[in-house]
Amino acid sequence: MEIILSLAIGVLSASGIWLVLRPRSFQVIVGLCLLSYAVNMFIFSMGRLTPGAPPIMPKGGFVDPTLYADPLPQALVLTAIVISFATTALFLVVLLASRGLTGTDHVDGKERSR
Amino acid sequence: MPQHMIIAPILIPFVAGAMMLLYDDRQRGGKFWLSILSVVAQLLVAIELVVRAKASGDFAANQDISFYLLGDWRAPYGIVLVLDRLAAMMLVLTAVLAIPSLVYARAGWGRQGPHYYSLFQFLLVGLNGAFLTGDIFNLFVFFEILLAASYGLLLHGSGQLRVRAGMHYIAVNLAASLLFLIGVALIYGVTGTLNMGHLANLIAALPSEDRPLLHAGIAILAMAFLVKAGSWPLSFWLPTAYMAAAAPVGAMFAIMTKVGVYAILRLSMLLFGEAGGPSAGFGAGVLIALGMATILFGLLGILAAQALGRMAAHSVIISSGTVLGVTGFALAGGGPAMLAGALYYMLVSVLATGALFLLIEPMNREDGGIAAMLALTADAYGIDDLDLTEVPDTAMGIPAAMTVLGISFVLLVVMLAGLPPLPGFIGKVAMIQGLIGQSALPSGLAWGFVALLILSGFATLIGLLRIGIQTFWSGDIALPRVLALEMAPIIGLLAVLGLTSLQADAVLRYALGTARALHDTTAYSYGVFATPRAVDRPAAATEGDQP
Numbered sequence: 134m135e136i137i138l139s140l141a142i143g144v145l146s147a148s149g150i151w152l153v154l155r156p157r158s159f160q161v162i163v164g165l166c167l168l169s170y171a172v173n174m175f176i177f178s179m180g181r182l183t184p185g186a187p188p189i190m191p192k193g194g195f196v197d198p199t200l201y202a203d204p205l206p207q208a209l210v211l212t213a214i215v216i217s218f219a220t221t222a223l224f225l226v227v228l229l230a231s232r233g234l235t236g237t238d239h240v241d242g243k244e245r246s247r
Numbered sequence: 248m249p250q251h252m253i254i255a256p257i258l259i260p261f262v263a264g265a266m267m268l269l270y271d272d273r274q275r276g277g278k279f280w281l282s283i284l285s286v287v288a289q290l291l292v293a294i295e296l297v298v299r300a301k302a303s304g305d306f307a308a309n310q311d312i313s314f315y316l317l318g319d320w321r322a323p324y325g326i327v328l329v330l331d332r333l334a335a336m337m338l339v340l341t342a343v344l345a346i347p348s349l350v351y352a353r354a355g356w357g358r359q360g361p362h363y364y365s366l367f368q369f370l371l372v373g374l375n376g377a378f379l380t381g382d383i384f385n386l387f388v389f390f391e392i393l394l395a396a397s398y399g400l401l402l403h404g405s406g407q408l409r410v411r412a413g414m415h416y417i418a419v420n421l422a423a424s425l426l427f428l429i430g431v432a433l434i435y436g437v438t439g440t441l442n443m444g445h446l447a448n449l450i451a452a453l454p455s456e457d458r459p460l461l462h463a464g465i466a467i468l469a470m471a472f473l474v475k476a477g478s479w480p481l482s483f484w485l486p487t488a489y490m491a492a493a494a495p496v497g498a499m500f501a502i503m504t505k506v507g508v509y510a511i512l513r514l515s516m517l518l519f520g521e522a523g524g525p526s527a528g529f530g531a532g533v534l535i536a537l538g539m540a541t542i543l544f545g546l547l548g549i550l551a552a553q554a555l556g557r558m559a560a561h562s563v564i565i566s567s568g569t570v571l572g573v574t575g576f577a578l579a580g581g582g583p584a585m586l587a588g589a590l591y592y593m594l595v596s597v598l599a600t601g602a603l604f605l606l607i608e609p610m611n612r613e614d615g616g617i618a619a620m621l622a623l624t625a626d627a628y629g630i631d632d633l634d635l636t637e638v639p640d641t642a643m644g645i646p647a648a649m650t651v652l653g654i655s656f657v658l659l660v661v662m663l664a665g666l667p668p669l670p671g672f673i674g675k676v677a678m679i680q681g682l683i684g685q686s687a688l689p690s691g692l693a694w695g696f697v698a699l700l701i702l703s704g705f706a707t708l709i710g711l712l713r714i715g716i717q718t719f720w721s722g723d724i725a726l727p728r729v730l731a732l733e734m735a736p737i738i739g740l741l742a743v744l745g746l747t748s749l750q751a752d753a754v755l756r757y758a759l760g761t762a763r764a765l766h767d768t769t770a771y772s773y774g775v776f777a778t779p780r781a782v783d784r785p786a787a788a789t790e791g792d793q794p
Binding site: 242 | 384398410417418422425
């Protein structure tokens with residue numbers, strides 16, 4: 134379980150970083166998306182991996198906290214997903230505007246002279 | 248009611264901004280007056296909060312810090328807002344800078360695109376929230392609010408240059424936000440808390456095998472802040488973005504770098520101060536080195552720049568670097584006197600760079616700016632005959648607009664360069680005095696920093712005066728048309744700066760109290776837990792909160 138998760142985070146962030154460093158604006162945005170998936174999974178893993186445990190405790194009486202998953206990272210991930218989704222959408226609009234204004238999808242707005 | 252005052256700096260611009268979204272831009276006049284109302288209300292609230300923060304225990308060990316439990320959860324479970332002297336000071340600074348910027352936008356920039364005033368208010372929500380919050384993840388949320396608003400504001404006015412600069416700015420800040428999240432997640436994974444006060448309590452007693460991981464988390468978090476602060480290897484996005492921004496937006500961006508500086512100052516003093524146990528002083532060397540490198544980068548940038556906008560952006564970088572470096576010295580045991588000087592310097596430099604950004608546009612209007620730039624380039628490359636066509640004098644003597652612009656410009660240059668009698672000088676002297684008198688610091692490093700500080704002032708003087716001479720004395724430039732609505736905010740900012748010079752004693756005393764409170768973290772880290780919930784207070788004080 135730990136191995137699979139860390140492999141997934143590693144592969145996602147490696148491909149994300151490679152794409153962010155590419156000169157095409159669409160590659161950059163896909164790279165940022167992949168990076169944000171990796172980061173979200175990383176936040177999730179910081180609550181420790183507890184398979185099959187609910188995050189919400191029943192009301193009243195004594196409960197054994199070891200039987201439950203940590204709910205806070207799940208809440209943090211939810212917030213992070215919403216925020217990164219919104220900013221990525223905004224970035225997409227700017228990307229399209231740049232494409233329309235300059236006629237190229239290079240991140241600098243002009244092709245490098247060869 | 249008085250305890251709810253703490254959340255007002257977040258709620259006022261939020262409500263004003265949201266209300267303005269309901270109307271389209273034909274109601275621009277009404278929107279402007281609503282914005283002014285909101286910003287003036289924020290200024291009044293901020294002044295009241297300063298009075299409250301400094302009311303009790305001016306120099307006493309137990310500083311009075313107010314806490315506000317959002318949602319009425321007992322700390323450390325909910326989110327808290329924290330009002331101390333530093334936060335109150337930053338709130339006042341934000342409001343004082345926002346009013347002139349808003350008035351200036353009324354002269355023309357507010358009409359260049361939709362929803363300018365709403366975005367402006369949301370930027371203020373993010374700024375005020377980031378200064379007030381006492382929770383790291385909440386800090387992330389407010390950072391995102393202010394960044395989202397700043398994306399919109401940077402693109403305001405559109406055009407190819409802005410869209411390109413905006414794309415780079417957004418990409419860099421999205422990447423920095425991801426670093427922020429990784430840092431926050433690591434800190435939570437190690438300590439199980441995100442409350443800054445709680446974190447400060449836990450850090451001394453942390454098991455030694457967990458400490459490196461926590462340090463790594465905080466270092467990654469600091470990377471995100473350093474990107475925003477414009478620290479040297481992470482600041483290459485800054486000059487282009489700030490140059491591309493519309494003038495009133497550039498003025499507000501002068502304080503946005505200081506949010507990063509503020510976050511670093513707050514967290515490092517809280518976590519790695521003397522109460523930090525084995526972690527005390529973590530990152531001091533790195534901050535000093537980065538601060539010095541940043542000043543050097545800004546200094547060279549000012550000398551190399553060919554346009555006033557780029558020079559102004561580099562002077563923002565210099566001022567960030569100065570405060571970062573002093574934060575490092577404070578962590579290394581530099582004492583509160585030096586930190587107080589840096590806080591005073593930060594106030595002054597934010598207002599001065601903000602005013603400079605406002606001044607750039609009228610100075611560059613018509614073809615005066617372009618002629619000055621060409622002449623400057625010719626100057627730099629030793630070309631004498633540039634064939635500038637002779638333009639006859641349109642008015643006898645020195646025209647009034649030019650005089651006012653010129654005097655404001657010279658005052659700002661003197662302020663930024665740190666010459667007496669203006670407040671830039673007072674701040675630098677206070678810093679240098681604090682640095683030299685310290686035996687706890689390695690003297691070579693302190694002297695090196697002092698030398699850089701003085702050199703950066705010298706470079707600012709050379710760079711800005713060169714362009715000033717070309718603009719105002721060359722005589723062959725057309726007379727720019729300057730509106731009173733554009734001049735008033737600049738003169739207002741200069742008046743505020745003059746006031747900080749006249750009242751330097753009071754402001755420095757406040758800054759010294761702030762610096763001492765930053766060094767003594769017990770009031771912050773234990774006060775969070777001593778704050779009672781509203782339902783637990785006596786019935787008279789609760790005034791009908793939810794049960």
